[in-house]
Amino acid sequence: DLAELSPSDVIGRFGHPGVHAHRLASGADVRPPSTTDPAPERRLDQVLDDPAAQSGAVVFTAKQLADELAASLGSDGRVCTRLVVLLETEHGELSERSWYRSNGLSAPAMVERVRWQLDAWINLPKGSDQELTSGISLIRLTPDEVRADDGSQLGLWGGQSEADRQAARAIARLATLTSESAVTVPVWRGGRLPADRYQWVPATMVDLDGRARAVSRAGTGSGPGGPWPGALPSPSPATVFTDPHPIELFDEHGHAIRVSGRGVVSARPVLLRLLMGDASSGWRPGAPRPIVAWAGPWPVEERWWEPGAHRRLARFQVVTEDHNGYLVIAEEQRWWISARYD
Numbered sequence: 001d002l003a004e005l006s007p008s009d010v011i012g013r014f015g016h017p018g019v020h021a022h023r024l025a026s027g028a029d030v031r032p033p034s035t036t037d038p039a040p041e042r043r044l045d046q047v048l049d050d051p052a053a054q055s056g057a058v059v060f061t062a063k064q065l066a067d068e069l070a071a072s073l074g075s076d077g078r079v080c081t082r083l084v085v086l087l088e089t090e091h092g093e094l095s096e097r098s099w100y101r102s103n104g105l106s107a108p109a110m111v112e113r114v115r116w117q118l119d120a121w122i123n124l125p126k127g128s129d130q131e132l133t134s135g136i137s138l139i140r141l142t143p144d145e146v147r148a149d150d151g152s153q154l155g156l157w158g159g160q161s162e163a164d165r166q167a168a169r170a171i172a173r174l175a176t177l178t179s180e181s182a183v184t185v186p187v188w189r190g191g192r193l194p195a196d197r198y199q200w201v202p203a204t205m206v207d208l209d210g211r212a213r214a215v216s217r218a219g220t221g222s223g224p225g226g227p228w229p230g231a232l233p234s235p236s237p238a239t240v241f242t243d244p245h246p247i248e249l250f251d252e253h254g255h256a257i258r259v260s261g262r263g264v265v266s267a268r269p270v271l272l273r274l275l276m277g278d279a280s281s282g283w284r285p286g287a288p289r290p291i292v293a294w295a296g297p298w299p300v301e302e303r304w305w306e307p308g309a310h311r312r313l314a315r316f317q318v319v320t321e322d323h324n325g326y327l328v329i330a331e332e333q334r335w336w337i338s339a340r341y342d
Contacts, residue, residue, distance in 0.1 A: 001025070043142045044069050051090045051135030055122065058087070058136045059115050065141050066110035073146060079104030082145035085117050088138035093130065095121045098144060099172075110141065116173050171203045192231045192300055193315075194240045194327065194339050230300050232315065237327050237339030244329065244336035246275040248285070259314045259330045263299035272320055272328075274337075293319040297330065317341075 002010070003025040010018040023029070044065045052058045073080055083105050087095045099105065099113040121132050175183040184200040191197045249257040251267035258266040274286035296316035303309040313331035315338075320326070325341030 003027075042069060042072055043140065045086075045138060045140035048135075048137050048139070051137040053135040055115070055118050058118055058139065059111060061139055062114040062141070063107070063111045065139060066107040066114075069110070069141055069143065070107035073143065074149065077149050078146045079149040080110075080143040080146050081105065082143070083110055083113065084140075084142040084144045085110075085114050086138070086140040086142070087114075087118065087121065087136055088140075089132065089134040090137040091134045093132060093134070095130065100145075104147075104149065112169075114139075114141075175203050190228055192228050192302065193329075194232070194237050195242075197236075230298065232298070232327070235341070238342035239340040241337065241339060244338045247328065247335045247337055248273045248275065249291075249328070249335050250288075257330075257335075258333070259297055259299075263297055263314055265297055265314075269294055269316070269318065272318060272326075289320040289322065291318050292321055296328075 002022055005022065007019065007022055010022045014021070046061050046065055048061065052061070069080070081102060081104055082098060082100045084096065084098050095117060097113075097117050099110075101109065105113070118136075121130070124131055171183055171185065181202050183203045185203045186198040187201050189197060189199045249269045250271040250273070251257060252270045253267075254271075255267065257269050260266070269291050271288050272291055273288045276284045276286045294316060295318075297314035298316075299312075299314045301310075301312045303311065311331070313329050316328040316330070318326050318328050326337050327339040327341070329336045329338045
């Protein structure tokens with residue numbers, strides 16, 4: 001009986017999967033209760049008797065608070081991963097923002113975030129609701145999330161470079177100077193079509209320090225876990241068009257190519273013709289391009305249970321005489337160029 005065995009013997013023979021099975025067989029909790037004491041309240045604030053009208057004085061005071069906070073957390077072997085910075089003026093105006101960094105915020109990193117937040121507040125346009133009209137009278141640093149400071153294991157090759165870290169800092173500062181929704185980054189979402197695999201999300205919702213660019217504060221799709229049966233294999237197209245371009249496909253007799261409901265193509269495509277113009281003014285046929293190679297069709301039917309999101313289409317790969325490769329889609333008896341291979 002598995003439950004009668006010693007847990008140490010089970011983990012020595014079967015590892016962590018064996019321990020999990022042993023807990024189930026013994027009727028024990030799958031996740032043991034945490035016996036770690038909660039972190040004490042470490043909110044630090046500084047009231048300025050003489051409100052600071054210069055950013056240098058505010059940053060200097062913030063540096064003292066950041067050094068004290070980092071030293072206090074470090075004495076317990078902890079590091080702050082999410083810091084809430086609150087600035088208040090003598091007129092009662094507030095600027096409060098949450099800053100996140102998965103690797104932890106050191107004292108200089110905390111000071112840097114305070115400087116960014118203050119610069120963004122100072123540079124707000126005149127007449128805005130959050131306009132700064134007086135000196136700073138209160139600075140408060142609150143470690144909203146802390147974890148054990150177990151360091152970070154660097155790989156022998158690959159991983160983040162100094163350029164990656166500088167880019168992450170630049171993105172974070174741009175988001176501070178503009179707005180949280182103004183700066184976006186691509187996040188892997190997964191899908192069967194190239195246009196569905198990535199989604200643009202606000203940079204503040206993404207862990208820019210994570211190697212996998214994991215989403216930290218927003219659910220932005222089903223993620224890369226998939227699976228995605230029917231997805232196009234590598235290599236992926238180099239250029240994915242935001243708005244697919246309409247085209248026409250013809251066979252050797254000049255008849256339009258059709259794809260049946262069973263995914264059968266009516267004839268061999270030999271000619272591709274772009275349609276010029278737009279939907280409002282009407283489409284005009286452009287110059288024809290002979291097709292020298294093609295593959296497909298690969299039919300896809302997605303979300304048949306959801307009327308608003310149901311799609312039924314067929315995908316082709318074609319190469320024209322000018323050596324350009326395209327991903328072509330047939331949907332609702334019309335043809336579109338969805339992406340281009342370079």
